[in-house]
Amino acid sequence: MTGSQYLLLASFGAPLGLLIACLWEAPRRRLPGLLWLAPLPALAAALLAADGPPLVLDPARLRFTLALDAPSALLLGAVALLWSAAGAYAHGYLGGKPGARRFALWWLVTLSGSLGVFVAADLVSFYLAFALVSLPAFGLIVQDGTPRARRAGEVTLLLAVLGEVALLLGFALLGDAVPGPSLAIADALAALPDSPARSMVVGLLVAGFGLKAGLVPLHVWLPLAHPAAPMPASAVLSGAIVKAGIIGLLRFLPPDAADWGGVLAGLGLATAFWGVGCGITQDNPKTVLAYSTVSQMGVTVAALGMGLALAVPGTAMAVAFYAAHHVLAKGALFLAVGVGAVLGGARRRTLVLLPALVLALGFGGMPGTGGALAKAAVKPQLGDGLPGLLAALSAMGSTLLMLHFTRRLAAVRPAAARSVPILAPVLLAAWLGMAAAALLLPWALYRPLGLGNPWDVLGKDLAMALWPVLAGALLAIALARWGGRLPRVPEGDLLVLTGRAGGLGEAIGAAVARLEAALRAWPVAGMALLALILALFGTMLAAAR
Amino acid sequence: MTLDGVLAGVLDGLLAALVLAAAGWTLAAPAAFPATIGFVGFGLLLTLAWVRLGAPDVALTEAAIGTGATGVILLLAVVRLRGGEEEVSAATPGRALVLAAGLLAGAVGLALALAVLALPDPAPGLAAEAAARTAPLGLGNPVAAVLMVFRGLDTLLESVVLVFTVLAVWSMAPDRHWGGRPGPEFPRQDDGPLALLARLLPPVGLVIGIYIAWVGTDAPGGKFQGGTILAAMWVVAWAAGLVQAPSVADRRVRLMLVAGPLVFVLVGLAGFGIADGFLAYPPALAKPLILVIEAAMTLSVAAALALLIAGPPEHPPERVT
């Protein structure tokens, strides 16, 4: 096993190792402090083990394979960085609180899943990693124990389970399509085109991953869960966990899925505008950020969809780059909200509001920021014609939404006697570190990843890049003045509709319970037994004729 | 059809009609007590049917266990389970349900009748082979040969079932009764008809019971039938108060209960050594071994049936005086 294969194993093995270490008293006591260490092997794997040989464990039976190609490595690196920064932040943020250790345990499980998703290369281990990233997230969300957090956690868990179900069915169909016993994703993809249930498989996979990525009808859990979760958890939820859906789409959509490309593009753009539309009506800055995540994921999926539809080469790397930037920027902004809630006065303006503003404008595609580079990377996919226009409009929307966020962030009154009286230096370090990464890393990686020269992106048609930002700023000013008249959208927007569905479920449950109780009466059960005899006899007799 | 063939047909038809009439009465009787009496009558008529079917062993068993022992248990229960008429009438299903149940049960019965008629008439049974294999074993009665030799495992499992059914019945009592005497306490009657019967009948019954158990290997009879008669004799004496049921914790009673199956298992395991496998008998020693097992089994069956009739202990154990 070469060095890089060890790294692959270590990337998602480290958090699990730390988890097992917690059985003993010593590491458990210092646990919250060690959180930031866990993702580092994954960061090293991203940097060193990209495009290394795949690692196959127990080839005869289990065929447990791990592999890491370039786009996955990029995403893995960004996600690992965010987990590490959020881990340090969590140590400072939680400190001595009672539930800290339990939170850390849930954190480690979700971390291993989130990293594992990028390296898993066979159906079963990918499903296992995906289950590990979606189900334990419940533990992170309900950490505060408030009824609002519990409801958000339950909705997230229910939708996560439904997502798992869709994926299980999809993988079952995929597994069936593969002729041999092998379960590797590559073979599954190869066998997919000629399998009869191709469209069903792709549909199920899109539903499963779309739910995790937050595409429109299935996004309702995102704006509910992120605000309810404690600060580091929201950062990770928005930044890293959502990306599991993106890597799933990247890895499982067959290159020839042109028909699905159009669907994805449509869904993505709809999600982008829906996110902006709902976001501007929110007051809580974390909810605004959540809706911004929904919108940005929409743009990412749209880019992927268009890339597939037009069969543009290099789509995977472009989409990965866009998503990686989102990981860093969005994670940083969530940390900013945390720090902003504690810091006060002048230091708040300089250390929090200013960098937050720059990052916010980056989302709009302000030239010179990482965001601009991200938008340039996906330009070949969303380049021209209607999708290009729509992409520009969504950039404007993003700018509007982010400026609204900045205003809401500024409006947050740092409560005097907050539970964290002194600002733990590590919180500030984490926030500023992530902000710097969000700004500089795109610049550093643009050329090595073969996306072209970052500098000439800066130089090219400034006007094309600038007008969405300016238009967005104008709208933001208008929103600031007349925002009050906008209709108040409840956090989970579409979730309100499901309220009635709950009632329906209750009615079905009651009806089934009454039927079952009736069947428990002795004469009825006896007659059911006799009827079963006659039915079996009749069916077999008919078949025998 | 010869004359006596016709007569036999008429007799069978009459017997069948009587059996069904008794069964119908058992279901339709107004109260539980007459229904139980009807059931006992039904059992006796059924015994005749078994004689007509050419199965004397089974007729004996049906009379002894199917009608006698079951009848006693049910009569004892009916007497002690008085009351609850209104609960029963409330729980009786309505006319529609009764009709539906009747239709379904009738349909199953009809299907069964058709299937029985459709069975191949000279049924491909094991009659010849069983009969042929019984003689070399030194046994006269093929049924005993099947029970003890060919399907010995069935009989062994069944006797084990009897043993732990007794324990199951005992374990239904509350904790404080453990160690007490099973069943109700009958007052001691020194004179009167029951006392006369209880003194006159048991000696005769013991002889008959042992005779039937003994003759089982060569002629209709056997351990279950003989054991039941012995148990019946004990029940008569117990009902007249002449004997008391032994305590539940009494080691001797447990040894009696377990004797039959344990001997059967030991002889079976000995089969590994002296014969070619479990429950196999060396040809020379077959008959004596079987008789030893039969004797032990008769003892166990008698004890088990008597204790099952007696039921769980109903009083705490008397302090040892």
Added chain:
Amino acid sequence: MSPATPGGSLLVLALILPVAAMLVAFVLGGRAAERLALAALGLGALLAMLVAAAVYRAGAPLAYAVGGWAPPLGLALRADGVTAAMLLTAALVLLAVALFGRTGHATPPGLAEARAPFAFWCFLLALSAALAAAFLGGDLFNLFVALEMLTFAALALACLEGKPSQFRSELRYLLFALIGSVLYLLGTVLLYGGYGTLDIALLAGRARADAPTLLAAALMTAGLAAKMALFPLHLWLPPAHAGAPPAASAVLSGLVVKASFVLLLRLWFWVMPPLAAAAAAPLLAALGAAAILAGSLVALRQARLKLLVAYSTVAQIGYLFLMFPLALAGDAEVAARAWLGGILQASSHAFAKAAMFLAAGLIAGALGHDRIAALGGAGRAVPVCVVAFGLAGLSLMGIPPSGGFTAKWLLLTSAVATGQWWWALVIVGGGVLTGGYVYRVLAGSLTAPPVTDAPIGDAPLPAAASRGPQLVALALALVSVGLGLLPLASFGLVQVGRLGAAP
């Protein structure tokens, strides 16, 4: 069929050991019964492993003609892959329940012998003997006697605590199980009338599709379904299993139901004419699907923990019935996969359900009640139990890497492969509903204890808090999850002796 293969005497020992132990324990009584029972069940587990190893090594079923008389006249004991797997499952669960019962059912110091403990150990041995007879039996009438013995042992174990409401539930169970047994017996008489033998191996392949044989099959299937509490016939299972003591309900739900399942497999895959079996299989599977959905829905609405777990049994039994149309669907490779899925579901459910009932019993013991609404504080009082319950729940839900997942994955993929996708939907729907009620219990027990009755929370709790029984429940749950980690190829044992399996 050779009358006796070399490993045959192992089968006799596996059957006679618990029988002899029960007889001797009955005579010795008191604490000797407990020690003898533990020794016998330990040895029984060893024997089960030896039988499984022998079957796996031989690659063919072991057979033993009892008394030297080969069928049709004599009786044969047979052990093929299914028997070996279920025997091993039963032996391990019984051993675990025996270890669990050491605290709850020990003879109190003062007395030489007390009713409940002494009866518990004797009935546990009787149950072990009945299960061995049911799995090893090769003759349909011999299996009838084993079934009856099993029913009586289960009834006696469930009535052990003598709770007032329990006698009514157990009487319903006894009467309904007896109807099932008599219907099974009715089937055997028709088969004997038609073929002159009741030995399964001799009957295999000879069945004609005429009226008596088909009626016999229908009667036996309905009888066994009644004893397995398949959905419309499940009236007796929830009250009987919920009211029984924890050790008893673990064995009842985990093992007793599975004996009838093995008999059903013998009937449907050996005795019945294949054409008729394939025609009637969808009916069985439809009832199974109804069991999964209705059972889970009703379990979701239960107020008491033990009733919830009992209804979960009703639901999980439905999965066993989904196997029939899939395994009879003709394609050999898919049939083998569905067959393995069914057996693995039976085995992993046995472990998971035993763990769940033991955990539920301990939780009820620790809190003094088993109302789900007020389960707060269970997480702190008996933490290992809640973890065991959760792990068992995961296995029942079919979350990887549990045994339940592998079983459901196999059934799912074979449903998809044979184009019967509706069973796949039922499997997945059942999984989600199961997740629902497992979540209800876990969420309830992980919340903080209600402030009002403070003593519940941290008061030193008597028997329940002791580690032993909790670790047993955890061990069972871990085994159920561990079954999922075993790679698929090592389950070759289950295919041994299956008709139509590659020779």
Added chain:
Amino acid sequence: MSGAPIFGLTGAALVGLGLFGLLVQAAVLRKILAFNLLGAGVFLLFGVVAQRGGTAGGGADAVPQAMVITGLVVAFAATALAVVVALRMHQITGAATISESDGAEPGGSDAA
């Protein structure tokens, strides 16, 4: 020696009656009686099969008859057990039927 099919029909009729009784009779003891009728019907069918299987001179087939004897003893054990449980139920709860009509909470128990 083909006996008249009359006893086969009787057996089938007894099974039908027994099943009907088990379903419809409300009192517990009446149900146990019906169960014994059902058992008697099944054993009668064993007898008919035995008689049909008999060789010309050799009398009836001994194997089904042995099964009937074993079956009778097992049925007796079942009846004894059922009667004892019914008596205990009656003594403790005064109930004479096993119907759930009184809406009692099925089975649920308080402390283990």
Added chain:
Amino acid sequence: MSAVLAFLGLLAVAAGAGFFVAGTAGVIRFPDTPSRLHALTKADNLGLGLVVLGLLPFVPGWFFALKLLLVWALVLLSGATAAQLIAERVRGPEPPA
């Protein structure tokens, strides 16, 4: 065994059957329980005696005949006891002499 014995046997069995019919008629027709008990115990036992007597000539051996007589004796014993018990139950215990 001459035809005469056979004829006499047949005659005895017929008479026995007649007594059984009389006994049954008595059970149906008589007004109260004690009188019905008389009908049962007297008529039926005598009827059985005659039937046993009638069967004796047809019996394969003396041991078989002994068994038949034993049957009759046992029926007599149990019939009498049962009648006494039922009568005692219906009429209450004997008034002190």
